[in-house]
Amino acid sequence: MKLxxxxxxxxxxxxxxxxxxxxxxxxxDMFNLTDQQIQIIFISRIPRVISIVMxxxxxxxxxxxxxxxxxxxxxxxxxxxxMDSARLGILVAMMLFGSATPMERTxxxxxxALLGTFIFMKLLDKIKFKDPVFIPLVGLxxxxxxxxxxxxxxxxxxxxxxxxxxxxxxxxxxxxGQYELLYLxxxxxxxxxxxxxxxxxxxxxxxxxxxxxxxxxxxxNIGLTIVALMTSVVVLTVGTIPFLxxxxxxxxxxxxxxxxxxxxxxxxxxGAIFLLVMDILGRVIIFPYEIAxxxxxxxxxSFIFLYLVMRRSVYE
Amino acid sequence: MVEIKEVAKAYGDSVxxxxxxMHIPKGKITSxxxxxxxxKSTLLSIVxxxxxxxxxxVLIDDEEVSTANNKELAKKLSILKQSNHINVRLTVRxxxxxxxxxxxxxxxxxxxxxxxxxxxxxxxxGEMQHKFLDQLSGGQKQRAHIAMVIAQDTDYIxxxxxxxxxxxxxxxxxxxxxxxLVDDLGKTVIIVLHDVNFASVxxxxxxxxxxxxxxxxxxxxxxxxxxxxxxxxxxxxxxxDIDQCRICLYFS
Numbered sequence: 001m002k003l004x005x006x007x008x009x010x011x012x013x014x015x016x017x018x019x020x021x022x023x024x025x026x027x028x029d030m031f032n033l034t035d036q037q038i039q040i041i042f043i044s045r046i047p048r049v050i051s052i053v054m055x056x057x058x059x060x061x062x063x064x065x066x067x068x069x070x071x072x073x074x075x076x077x078x079x080x081x082x083m084d085s086a087r088l089g090i091l092v093a094m095m096l097f098g099s100a101t102p103m104e105r106t107x108x109x110x111x112x113a114l115l116g117t118f119i120f121m122k123l124l125d126k127i128k129f130k131d132p133v134f135i136p137l138v139g140l141x142x143x144x145x146x147x148x149x150x151x152x153x154x155x156x157x158x159x160x161x162x163x164x165x166x167x168x169x170x171x172x173x174x175x176x177g178q179y180e181l182l183y184l185x186x187x188x189x190x191x192x193x194x195x196x197x198x199x200x201x202x203x204x205x206x207x208x209x210x211x212x213x214x215x216x217x218x219x220x221n222i223g224l225t226i227v228a229l230m231t232s233v234v235v236l237t238v239g240t241i242p243f244l245x246x247x248x249x250x251x252x253x254x255x256x257x258x259x260x261x262x263x264x265x266x267x268x269x270x271g272a273i274f275l276l277v278m279d280i281l282g283r284v285i286i287f288p289y290e291i292a293x294x295x296x297x298x299x300x301x302s303f304i305f306l307y308l309v310m311r312r313s314v315y316e
Numbered sequence: 317m318v319e320i321k322e323v324a325k326a327y328g329d330s331v332x333x334x335x336x337x338m339h340i341p342k343g344k345i346t347s348x349x350x351x352x353x354x355x356k357s358t359l360l361s362i363v364x365x366x367x368x369x370x371x372x373x374v375l376i377d378d379e380e381v382s383t384a385n386n387k388e389l390a391k392k393l394s395i396l397k398q399s400n401h402i403n404v405r406l407t408v409r410x411x412x413x414x415x416x417x418x419x420x421x422x423x424x425x426x427x428x429x430x431x432x433x434x435x436x437x438x439x440x441x442g443e444m445q446h447k448f449l450d451q452l453s454g455g456q457k458q459r460a461h462i463a464m465v466i467a468q469d470t471d472y473i474x475x476x477x478x479x480x481x482x483x484x485x486x487x488x489x490x491x492x493x494x495x496x497l498v499d500d501l502g503k504t505v506i507i508v509l510h511d512v513n514f515a516s517v518x519x520x521x522x523x524x525x526x527x528x529x530x531x532x533x534x535x536x537x538x539x540x541x542x543x544x545x546x547x548x549x550x551x552x553x554x555x556x557d558i559d560q561c562r563i564c565l566y567f568s
Binding site (some may be wrong): 034071085196197198200201203204207210212213214215253257259261 | 351364365366372389390391394395397403404405406410414415417418421422470522
């Protein structure tokens with residue numbers, strides 16, 4: 001799909017998203033809004049749309065960068081322990097600082113996410129058995145180990161309830177004043193775009209990079225830092241959204257290839273669109289209640305993931 | 317000019333390159349030949365700074381490669397290793413354009429585009445330039461990688477067994493291209509070859525290696541003879557002149 005098609009779709013879906021909710025709000029009301037409706041729009045609906053778009057963009061680009069740098073189509077923040085590590089970081093922040101400020105939480109979550117991702121990348125280097133489907137399994141296991149450490153300490157410190165908020169991604173809790181951290185993903189996305197060519201080259205391997213005069217290690221570290229920061233910010237504000245960073249880049253890669261300068265804008269837009277659709281679905285299926293976005297994306301995403309795995313094994 | 321002085325490399329206890337010294341002239345094709353484990357590829361990787369050496373010096377135009385500015389060196393020396401296994405979905409043109417990265421850092425100007433066009437034409441890839449690499453055959457992929465190296469436009473071009481997995485037609489095509497790069501454009505090509513006959517027919521200079529040491533180095537004619545080959549390969553190889561080419565008969 002062309003960018004010219006994707007952008008209007010994104011705009012239309014964003015507008016639709018604005019008008020879905022328990023408190024009725026119709027496009028026809030737009031010209032004589034009640035005070036309550038104005039409040040709803042600015043406190044809840046607009047923050048929600050913005051955070052969905054930014055989380056969708058952030059996570060799908062994180063996945064794209066990870067897949068490129070690890071040269072494996074099945075590596076993503078969910079399948080490399082990045083999200084689980086970020087959650088462990090949030091727990092540690094809560095244990096260390098009592099009531100940690102968002103900034104403290106972000107920093108600790110980021111450090112843990114970065115460490116977790118680095119450990120996973122090191123594991124990848126050590127694994128001799130390079131079956132592409134085997135790698136995400138290792139990542140999921142690694143994530144589960146970290147996750148159980150989190151649960152253990154959360155249990156010990158009576159923090160299980162608090163932690164579960166970060167387990168399932170949920171946009172229902174997004175309100176003005178609670179999502180602004182997500183704006184950090186804007187400079188990160190710009191930064192990722194500026195490095196797109198270098199990530200593509202690094203994805204061709206260390207020798208290939210060196211031949212072109214590129215410092216491979218530095219580029220990989222920059223990439224993983226962007227991924228860890230972006231993932232931490234999303235996990236902190238929205239919670240865990242599985243499979244998004246996995247399925248969106250894979251779909252884009254099929255049509256537009258792996259040249260990041262080209263595929264990055266598509267991945268970003270498609271990620272936002274995908275998440276908007278999933279969110280709208282979650283809100284209408286059992287209206288006036290809603291299904292958490294983590295569940296909707298988990299169900300739909302895992303089916304697409306299965307399809308991608310099957311499709312892959314047909315090829316080989 | 318490439319000057320290799322007392323270069324050594326060992327992995328644990330096994331010495332792969334054992335104090336090798338040589339001098340590789342400019343504007344020629346120099347082939348590294350030798351049996352498996354002779355250290356040919358390792359030596360080539362050391363010369364191209366992909367592997368760090370334990371001892372010795374590698375000077376390219378009087379500059380040590382391991383301490384040279386990486387970005388500047390990429391405009392002077394290119395290395396192509398066996399890279400057919402990379403399964404990245406790039407189009408041929410995108411790959412070849414990366415050859416211009418040392419000059420453009422990704423922002424290709426008109427001259428860069430022209431270099432890409434001529435590299436594609438050189439390898440006869442113009443028609444398939446918008447195809448993805450994973451849709452190509454092994455030979456086509458290899459040609460695309462060589463086109464990238466041509467677009468990189470370096471004085472020194474190093475290739476590690478570029479004929480691996482190629483059929484006869486494409487092997488000959490690639491060797492002819494390398495010959496033209498040297499004869500027409502004055503490039504210096506250093507190449508690791510498995511087949512002595514390709515080395516014999518297409519190269520100016522041959523370096524025969526065995527167990528990490530240079531057995532003999534010199535003009536092709538001096539190396540392709542029964543005595544030297546026996547020492548290198550431990551085989552009695554008959555040599556015949558056919559159409560001014562020295563062909564080694566090593567099949568029986």
